[in-house]
Amino acid sequence: MLNFKGVILQRLTETAMTQTPSIKTQQMQVGGMDCASCALKIEAALGRLAGVVEVSVSAVTERLTVSYDPQQVTEAEIKNRVVSLGYTVVVERAASNLTMDVMVGGMDCPSCVDKILTSLKKLSGVTEASVNFSTGKLRVSYDPQQVNEATLRDHITTLGYTVITPTPKVTDDEDHDHNRGHSHGTGEFNLRAELLPVLLVVALFAVGMIFEEPLHNTPYSLGEYAVFIPAYLLSGWTVLKAAGRNVLRGQVFDENFLMTIATVGAIAIHQLPEAVAVMLFYRVGELFQEYSVGRSRRSIKALLEVRPDTANLKVNGSVKAVSPEAVRVGDIILVKPGEKIPLDGEVLEGNSQVDTSALTGESVPRTVKVGETVLAGMINQTGVLTVGVTKLFGESSIAKILDLVENATSKKAETEKFITRFARYYTPVVVILSLAVALLPPLLIPGATHEEWVYRALILLVISCPCGLVISIPLGYFGGVGGAAKRGILVKGSVFLDALTAVRTVVFDKTGTLTKGVFKVTQIVTKNGFSESELLTLAAKVEAHSSHPVAQSIREAYSQLIDDADVTDYEEIAGHGIRAKVNNQTVLAGNDRLLHRENIDHDTCNVEGTVVHLAVDQRYAGYILIADEIKEDAAQAIRDLKRVGVEQTVMLTGDNKVVAQGVANLLGLDSYVAELLPEGKVEAIEKLLSLSGKGKVVFVGDGINDAPVIARVDIGMAMGGLGSDAAIETADVVIMTDAPSKVAQAIQVARKTRKIVVQNIVLAMVVKGLFIILGIFGVATLWEAVFADVGVALLAILNATRVLK
Template identity: 50%
Template sequence: MIHTDKNQQHSVTYGQTTTCCASDDKNNAQGDRNNVGPAEHERGADAINMLQLFGPSIISFLFLFVGISFDHFFNVVFFTGWVRICWYLLAYAIVGFPVLREAFESIRKGDVFSEFLLMGIATAGAFAIGEYPEGVAVMLFYSVGEVFQQLAVSRAKKNIKSLLDQRPEEVTVIRDRSAEIVKAERVVINEVVELKPGEKLALDGELLSDRASFNTSALTGESKPDTKIKGEPVLAGMINLNTVAQVKVTTVFKDSKLSKILELVQNATSQKAPTELFIRKFAKIYTPIVVFLAIAICLLPIFFVSDYVFQEWLYRALVFLVISCPCALVISIPLGYFGGVGAASRHGILVKGSNFLDALAKVQHIVMDKTGTMTEGVFKVKENVFREESNRDELLQLVNRLESYSSHPIATAIHEFVGVVNQEILLQNVEEIPGQGLRAEAEGKLLLVGNFKLMDAYSISYDTNPENIVDTVIAIAYDNIYHGYLTISDRIKDDAQITIEKLNALNIKVTMLSGDKSAVVKFVADKLGIKNAFGDLLPEGKVDKIKEIKHNKGLVAFVGDGVNDAPVVALSDIGIAMGGLGSDATIETADVVIQDDKPSKIPMAIKIGKQTKRIVLQNITLAFVVKGVVLILGAGGLATMWEAVFADVGVALLAILNAIRIQRMNF
């Protein structure tokens, strides 16, 4: 007879860092005394910066406008000869000098054929043939384009800084029972930091207060408050929401989770996508070719055209040079990828480089772990089933003591169910058997705690059919007698099902691999709508499955914890790690890190990759088509400098606007 007792258990350099609230209060007070707050100071600084950026272009434009007015609308006697030349030279020098200086610096460093040199030759040539207004206009609009490019890059950097760089420079430390404000980098491990409501935590630590709520949006992209209890880890960048909290520091400032995230995103630009690398190589070959083609356009017709006029063909060559400037490609494509990395960071997804954005766009098959990916990874004891003649309490104490030798999440679930471990229980010859469970001796009697494979290995007879139990089962045998079992359940994540639906909508095949029992894996897979699921897999079994999938399918991504599944992550084309807040090794090994453990971020990351790739291809197509058409027209004498300006600066601006569009998209 079996007695059942059920017990249900209910994101380049990112500028200034922010200061802590005590410092902010001081700054605010100073701002109030001057009737100018920090926001006004920042707006004033932005206005000054914009004036510095656009000031030369505005002045040059005014000179150009007045000069064209004198040429065509007003009969000004003195505006001829050297006066006219000097007027346009002044308009040119205001915006042209920085470009010519860059051309000289590039030549000095060995990069002869740069876009700066192209602009210099084209505009100098325009002056040489007397086309002064057009020479000024080309340089003016090119300079305006450069300013807009600078603003776009600056904005992308600022967005990522505001999302990720939340580290206060100062913290309040409790020393000798008194509060002391010190620099965050001077705080050592095990010191106690006091955090007032509204303040950001500067270092990783362990909560000493009984309870506190935090805004974790800097790390996860989610603004929903996260309540922590005493002993739980809290991370740099979290904002204390209600009561004063005390935190024991566990890592120094430079090693905090947020510092590593910042370093990851800052280094992301060093990992170039194949498209980006190709464009850079292409530009180095393309630019000298167009220079020699321009020379050919100017000089070769002398042998084939009867009425050859040098000035006319030189003008065509100069138009050709202006059109051929590759800045639209060289700037907008990296900016598109950088925007993709920033957009992902805004949603709590860390992508380690533009090459991984490209890989995400091509993913055809997602292979995922079960525990911690599609389920919470937080186990609870659901049922405990013992024989009537068994001493339930004594056995549970023995099991609890034996599980104290294990770090598996199931051991934590048993501790929570049974209570405090009785350290007076003496166990000998404790051994963990991979894939089966634990064994030990208590008072000379064999104690076995694990799955039914462990029972079979020690020839323990049992009258339970494990195939009829959906949950994970922990069988218990003592003194060579089977006494019963515990069932352990793991809750499916709230957004797991919608994740699978979104992946199916993207035509991405999904496979689940797990070391858990097949019945449990099948139950979770059926509930989520995953057709391909395999359980009872050891690490080498997962490796074999990945090899098989890669052999038959396209690009494969693996989603797991990035630590236990390291061999599988290494084999996959792209590794996506869940649990960025829980494991430093995850951040180090994965290509993409999802910070808040939400599987719904997987299809979001893929959509960001696809959209980034789409924008980059749009920019490439736009640049080549427009430039190709105008190049042909220019070589045939049908395009003027004004069309050339649009083909160069206009296309560059359109490409830049298209590239930064991704940062405003919702996925």
């Protein structure tokens, strides 16, 4: 199946870049992003590299996607630039490389890490190695054709360390993605451990405030400094250290630098309690921000817990637990009750009920028996199943779904791009404004003191960090994609969520979209002396090589084996039907257009229902009537779309006008266009696009036959079904349940996401703008400014997590 969008994009790229080298796209997992502006730093730093075409960093998934010209910049240079900013990087490798995760014992200092990594990277075949010193975990990506796991273990042991294999059960974030290289490098956030120094600072701060006057009255206020300075260093040491490190790297305008300047300035004007309070409140706010973001990440990762951990592989009569990636096509696996099905396959033995909610969002179990297909991610509920594997894990539906959800933030919405640009200018502008507030009024306003206006400038510095916006908006969009996935709707990026909010026209294909696409022969009408059995036999033989559902229904009605030797000169006539020779008779089978095209005299044109006309040696033989059942939720889907504000619902079909009109009237569609050839659907969509104005047009089809239309329309939706690879690849949005009612749900999720994102933008802008004004006029203090800044960030993050629900 051709990926039409890929072909179109490739042609456009080849035309526009005839003389330019190919662009390579690489994904990397970035560890150590502990604040909202980290993503901005990385994007800005890589954007300055010659040869980097596009870069996107998600602070939520901690994933970097970079497109670059390999003739101008190398992958190593990109990685080194990120590492130079103070982050860890794991490059995601192709599936041909394997990854070994082990715990290393005996590492008692950071130099041990360097020793292990330097030694491993000298080994031939090692493509990537990383060590998390805090957890003792080593991850090595290697080429199994050059080096094996045993050699790697022995190599580590010879350096004087012990090697321990982690248990197969995945319990922490770092182990979550197995061979995909998704180590975050930061470990699990421990709120209790982080709170201990904070509580000590609170105690010191309380002592300082209670005994402020006697401490102040000591010689040179040494008592006051003895209490407040230790409290300041305890609460702000990580901020001070990060600020110093970043300044040395040329990164001035970040929140660490701003908080350092604000609090050091407060100490300089002898506002020690406020300096400690600002740093303390900032640290407490950061802790709760990290905790909230951690909870959000865990909620999002819970969507990905459908990933099977092990597969029970049958080998020589015994069963062995292995990683799903180690299983090959043709292998046989055993799935016990309560276990996740690890790979796509066909049931060879047993029958059971399976829970498909992880894939479709639907809670109703499905019964499977011998010969039926099961998919990775389903949960076996009742019986034992023996399954023959039909796809590698990397090619399974669940792997593609996980990849879609994890990579959703790589296609950023315009709102996200705007906030990224805004944050780059907002902080420097406020810093310059604060300098002006500190320096100009004492020179221009009679009686104005330097101390007073420096204090007001420090307030501006405190509220100049755009953390709330930078982290909450991507988190909101990611939550929207995750929330839709929980409902069985796969959205391939936040850009499509934004587009769904502007939908005014929804166009449906008929067969397989509004109808079940399950055809049954209901009537055989003969003409010119042909019998029903003759007509059915001719139809079944001429349709013997067609995969169309109508052809399948005719063959099922015939229910006899067809000798391929009976059928010769087979020819499909696009949009019309089939011509073939059956036992030396030229047989035509197709729609009414085919009869007119071939000048066949006939007395029946308009038949209500799906119909196949037949002609034998230019003589009309009759027709076969086939029924296609409308989906149960189709009428409700149209009503729901009207309720959410969609102005026009249209159906495009290749069926005749009588059938199309009947379906349109039954469902309450606004209009329909019938008897369309494949290219006719594209022309119809072009007309709708030209009339839509600013509103977006959605086309909902089966994702295979409708690929050209899906590629052309604003938003292409596919009835993906369970395991339809072509649908997942082609469309912008995939409905895994084949239910048309999900279209309105997708629009509702998109609008809820957009509403929450706008709320966060307005909240942050209004509060920060208000406190800038209050700070300039001396109404707000540093205490209130830090409460406002941290409070806004926390509220925005908590608000963003509502999208997942």
